[in-house]
Amino acid sequence: MENRSHTLLGWSQFVHRYFLWVLIGAYAVAAILPAPGLWIRDIRLGDISVLKAKMHVSLLLILLAALMFNAGLGVKTLHLRAVVRNAWVLAAGLAANVLVPTVTIFAITTLVLNFWHNPLESQHILVGLALVAAMPIAGSSIAWAQNSNGNLALSLGLVLCSTVLSPLVTPMVFYVLGELASNEYELVLHDLADYSSAAFLGLWVVLPSMMGLGVRFVVPEPRLAAVMPYIKLSNSIILLMLNYSNASVSLPKAVAEHDLDFLAITLSITTGLCVVAFSAAYWLSCLFDLDEAERVSLMYGLGMNNNGTALVLASLALASFPRIMVPIIFYNIIQHLVAGAVHQFTSREAKAGRTVLGST
16 A cells, blocks of 8 residues: 555656646647547537536536645645735736736737738637636636745635636627637537636636535645645546546647648747747736735736647637647746746756845
């Protein structure tokens, strides 16, 4: 039993350390071997009625709920108590998390997508970007902030508040960005707004997160500390399954068609959007004269979105538009690459600061 525990702990540490490369590997497998991912996506577990509407319960939704439950379970109550001390920074960060990507997507559409030679591809990219922009802040931003000695109370507040507000904010972003789309895709975004209202996000994102948080308050800290490595491992596996399954819908077709210009412009645009989000957070931290820990947390918060939810939503509501998932997949990879670059930069600065202090 003890050997098995050590083995699981070793796997947890391995996956956590090399998660980005494992994620890229999952996407590569999805492009080459999509059948198991499509099988996972098609598993149905019955129907439920929510707010007088019938909702199909799929394995993807159960996995999403488990992911959000684990996110709530991973919250440290010590940091939760300190959230109120950062209320004004928190409010500014939440506002910027909505406004910055929305304004950036407006600029991208006006300056780039409207002039792209394939209008259909432009609309697919626009809807994919809208899904990225409309999602709450990723729970992984807390882990990155912790690794970079960020302000964990601020990171936690950004994730929790954006998640709780998502049933209101997400449909609003879809309606606003729908004004940039052509008639058909404006309706697609409006349908997404209706689908992702309180019924979807409230049931599969907010409720599991709050349940996980509730368990965190009830279960003694030593017991949770003992199982957290295994929770983190299960979280990584669930996230990989979600990304693999949803990528199985879109990547094989994109690879088979050899549509390199579509992939290239999508990669360029999503990279630009991610860099703008991180840069806007840095500028905002300078504007409010934040300390280094708050700056780091704000950068990870504004730059990293919950793309697991975006992919599940796209695969369920937009299965007939597989290319829309490509911008979400690219952004998911890029946000971790940019986060890694920020971590390296902040670590180098911190080391240089310690060296200067040590020499004085």
